[in-house]
Amino acid sequence: MSNEIAILGAGMHPWGKWGHNFVQYGVAAAREALADAGVPWQDVSFVSGGATVRCGYPGYVAGATFAQALGWQGAEVNTSYAACASGSQALAAARNKILAGECDVALVVGADTTPKGFLAPAKGYRPEDPDWVRFYLGITNPTYFALYARRRMDLYGDTLEDFAAVKVKNSRIGSKNPRARYRKCFTAEDVAASAMVADPLRLMDICATSDGGAALIVSSLDYARKIGKGDAPRVAAISTVTPTFASGVVEMPDIATDSAAADGVEARSFRSTLPLKAYEEAGIGPEDVDLAEVYDLSTALELDWIEDLRLAPRGEAAALLRNGDTSLGGRIPVNVSGGLACFGEAVPAQALAQVCELTWQLRGEAGDRQVEGAKVGITANQGLFGHGSSVIVRT
Amino acid sequence: MSEKPLAPAIEGWHTMTAKPHLIGTQCAACGTYFFPKQSQYCKNPGCDSTDFREVELSRTGQVWSYTNACYQPPEPFVAPDPFEPYTIAAVQLEKEEMVVLGQVVKGVDVDDLEVGMTMELVLEPLHETDDDIKVSWKWQPVAS
Numbered sequence: 450m451s452n453e454i455a456i457l458g459a460g461m462h463p464w465g466k467w468g469h470n471f472v473q474y475g476v477a478a479a480r481e482a483l484a485d486a487g488v489p490w491q492d493v494s495f496v497s498g499g500a501t502v503r504c505g506y507p508g509y510v511a512g513a514t515f516a517q518a519l520g521w522q523g524a525e526v527n528t529s530y531a532a533c534a535s536g537s538q539a540l541a542a543a544r545n546k547i548l549a550g551e552c553d554v555a556l557v558v559g560a561d562t563t564p565k566g567f568l569a570p571a572k573g574y575r576p577e578d579p580d581w582v583r584f585y586l587g588i589t590n591p592t593y594f595a596l597y598a599r600r601r602m603d604l605y606g607d608t609l610e611d612f613a614a615v616k617v618k619n620s621r622i623g624s625k626n627p628r629a630r631y632r633k634c635f636t637a638e639d640v641a642a643s644a645m646v647a648d649p650l651r652l653m654d655i656c657a658t659s660d661g662g663a664a665l666i667v668s669s670l671d672y673a674r675k676i677g678k679g680d681a682p683r684v685a686a687i688s689t690v691t692p693t694f695a696s697g698v699v700e701m702p703d704i705a706t707d708s709a710a711a712d713g714v715e716a717r718s719f720r721s722t723l724p725l726k727a728y729e730e731a732g733i734g735p736e737d738v739d740l741a742e743v744y745d746l747s748t749a750l751e752l753d754w755i756e757d758l759r760l761a762p763r764g765e766a767a768a769l770l771r772n773g774d775t776s777l778g779g780r781i782p783v784n785v786s787g788g789l790a791c792f793g794e795a796v797p798a799q800a801l802a803q804v805c806e807l808t809w810q811l812r813g814e815a816g817d818r819q820v821e822g823a824k825v826g827i828t829a830n831q832g833l834f835g836h837g838s839s840v841i842v843r844t
Numbered sequence: 845m846s847e848k849p850l851a852p853a854i855e856g857w858h859t860m861t862a863k864p865h866l867i868g869t870q871c872a873a874c875g876t877y878f879f880p881k882q883s884q885y886c887k888n889p890g891c892d893s894t895d896f897r898e899v900e901l902s903r904t905g906q907v908w909s910y911t912n913a914c915y916q917p918p919e920p921f922v923a924p925d926p927f928e929p930y931t932i933a934a935v936q937l938e939k940e941e942m943v944v945l946g947q948v949v950k951g952v953d954v955d956d957l958e959v960g961m962t963m964e965l966v967l968e969p970l971h972e973t974d975d976d977i978k979v980s981w982k983w984q985p986v987a988s
Contacts, residue, residue, distance in 0.1 A: 569918035576854045582880070585853070585920040586970070586980060587913055587930060588945055595911035596934050603909070603959035647911045648954045694889050695876075699908075699934050699943050708877035709941040711888050716941060 452730070453683040454547050455673035456842065457554070458486025458666035459805040464630040464659045464792045468562060471504045474662030475511070475560030476518045478798070486666035487676065488554055490519055493666070495552040497527045497543040499535035499559025499797030508561075511797065512539075515558050525552070532832025533744065534689055535559060536663065536800030537840055541687045543667050553672040559797035560662030580702040591655055591747075593701050595647035598749030602649060605764035607752065611771070612654050613640035615748035616790055618776050623787020625817040630659050631791045654748040659793030663801035665808070682811040684804075685825075686730035686841040692719035701833050720757040720831055727827065727839040728759075735759035738781065739823040740810060742803035744830035745788040754829050755783060758839075777818065785810065785818045800838055803828035807842040853970045853978040856881075864967050865900035866944065866981060872897055877940040901944075903965040904986065905935040908943045910957045922971035922978075933983045935963050949984045962986040 460481025462474040475498075483490055496519075498511030507514040512526035525546075529538035536559045543555035570580040583589075601607040620635040635653060643652040673681050692700075695707035697716025709716040728734055735758060743754035752766035760781050761769045769775050775783040786792070786806040789799070807826035809815045824844045831837035852858065857880065858866050868879035871886045873893035883896040916927040931948035948957070949968050963983040970980040 570920070572919060576857070576880070579880075581920060582854065583945070584917055586945075587917050587921050587947060588932060589913065589915075589917045592911055592913065592932055592945075596909040596932075599911055599954075600909040600959060645914045647913060649911075694887060695941070697943070699945060704946075705879045705944040706942050707887065708879075710939070711871070711874040711876045711891070713890065714874075714876070714888060 452548060453670060453685055454544050454667050455670055455678065455681040455683055456665055456804070456808050457488060457668050457673060457678055457681055458482040458484070459808040460485055460664045461628045461802055461805050462560070462662040463628045464661035464795060466630070467660055469660065471501055471560045471562040471660070471662070472507065472514055472518050474660060475515050475558045475664065478560065478662035478664035479515060479519060479556055479558045482556070482664040482666045488666055491522050493554055493556045494524050495527070495543055495546045495555035496524050497529065497539040497555055497557045499539045499801065500528050500530035501561045501797045502530065503564065504562055511559065531689065531838070532834060532836040533794070533796055533830045534800055534832055534836040534838035535797040537687055537830070537838030538689050540665065540667070540684065540801065540804065540840065541689055544684060544687060547667065547669050554666065554668040556664060556666055557801060558662070558664040559801050561795040561797050562660045563658035563795065579704060582704055583702050586704070588704070590701060591647035591650060593699065594655060594747035594750060595650045596699065597753055598649055598747060601749055601752060605767065607749065607767045609641070609649055610637060611752070611767040612649070612748040613637040614770055615745065615751050616640050616653055618770070619745065619784050619788045619790035622777055622785050622818055623791025626787045626791065629787045629791040630793050650747055650749065656746050656789035657793035659795045661792065661795035661798045661802065663798040663805050665801060665804060680844070682808050682842050682844055684840065685843045686727040688723055688726035688730065688839040689837070690723060690726050691835045693717050693722060718757070719835070719837060720753060723831070723837045724758050724827065724829060724839040727841050731841040731843070733825065733841070737825050738827050740782045740785060740807070740820045740826045742784060742786060742788070742806050742826065742828045745784060745790055746794070748790070751783060751788065758827060758829055777820065782820050785815070785820055796832070800828065800830050800840070803830065804840055804842060811842060811844050848972065849976045850979050851976040853980040858967070858981045859900065860967070863903060864965055864981065865903050866965065868899055868901045869896040870899045871895070877901065877942060879942065879944060902937045902939050904962060905937040907957055907959050907961045907963055908934040908936045909959060910934065910948070910954055912954050931957070933957065933963060935983050947980070947982045949982045952985060956985065
């Protein structure tokens with residue numbers, strides 16, 4: 450396929466909560482990716498950074514920040530901000546540059562340092578800001594996750610035990626991932642004993658915020674062949690589409706959905722339409738996918754994503770889970786990295802971390818977490834203000 | 845609560861009547877409803893109208909989903925001391941074909957709710973200031 454690029458190297462700084470400068474996480478990830486690729490830093494001609502909005506000006510110009518930290522060498526830089534999809538958008542920018550023939554090899558990197566507790570909006574009386582409105586009325590991020598989870602229970606018969614089973618599954622596999630922040634094997638009893646946050650979700654159903662950094666070295670297929678890496682995993686598709694009006698599922702930070710009252714307008718689910726462009730671009734279907742890394746901001750949300758990716762019919766993801774199909778060794782393993790359950794969310798790094806995991810899996814280098822014979826993997830994530838992404842990687 | 849006057853927590857977002865309505869807008873060209881109000885540009889991609897009329901939204905709808913808040917949110921939320929958990933519902937308005945979030949009235953727990961249940965809009969205090977009692981829209985199950 451003419452629109453593919455090669456993933457030559459992947460690197461991650463382990464996830465944690467240290468409060469260090471985000472730049473050092475990104476540099477560590479970039480150096481690991483460069484070493485993994487066997488590409489000298491001087492050969493990188495495009496640096497594409499995922500922005501962080503919590504670390505001051507250097508975070509807004511992350512591409513330049515990382516290029517300077519690694520040593521100015523005259524590369525072109527780019528910075529992308531797309532909330533949780535920032536990493537994918539930075540990857541898409543690098544792909545465009547490579548496919549346009551303006552660059553042979555690029556570094557894509559994102560890193561973050563997160564504050565403790567809720568992410569609160571700016572103060573004052575600001576009803577024109579939906580983020581201010583929802584916090585004023587008492588609606589936090591877990592509210593939205595819990596609304597989705599409860600709807601699954603009432604519509605499809607999902608149970609609290611199903612949600613706990615997602616956490617148990619992800620913690621078991623994540624315990625084998627040295628880059629994960631939480632490496633304890635939790636039990637269903639542990640989940641049930643954790644504090645209720647937003648019924649039906651408990652503390653252990655909801656992901657934390659973390660520090661972390663992830664990086665990829667990507668190149669044209671010609672460059673990959675030239676350095677003897679013609680069989681490197683390839684980015685086959687990147688979807689970063691917006692929702693299509695009318696967005697019918699209430700999303701952070703909005704207090705209401707779009708109205709679908711106009712003629713010819715129907716209510717749609719953003720999460721559900723997001724992967725369609727990725728499948729179309731890669732020329733494959735859900736039946737071709739060997740593993741998926743999805744954005745489990747909550748345990749229940751992992752089940753939504755499985756259906757949004759068409760890996761199970763609507764309402765049947767819990768049956769897949771109960772059957773062991775989404776576990777390592779199952780028919781379609783989901784979140785064999787351990788997912789956000791074991792990492793916590795480091796926003797500009799997270800979409801890249803998903804692609805790092807697929808890269809190692811498709812190279813057969815995932816050790817105890819290896820999905821046998823993995824050839825095609827897909828990612829999915831979603832963030833604030835109509836951002837989201839789905840990336841397909843294949844051998 | 846004191847004898848302070850009642851005032852809307854967010855000015856102009858709902859009527860202050862006994863049977864309150866949310867105040868939205870409707871595009872005069874395509875009929876799309878907006879809440880919060882939108883009166884500058886229509887968000888329907890097939891419509892470029894700039895003509896809107898203010899409308900009262902349906903004050904009943906069906907539960908799309910529901911949850912509660914067991915932990916105190918950060919500011920600008922104003923919490924009682926000690927913090928009291930509250931219930932939240934997302935309610936589907938049939939005519940407007942949209943879902944609106946809001947707190948559920950005090951005394952109604954998640955165990956009292958289910959998807960599809962009919963709810964109506966009421967006003968209830970959100971918090972108190974030195975001068976007045978701020979009220980907001982809340983959802984209340986319709987007695988069957």
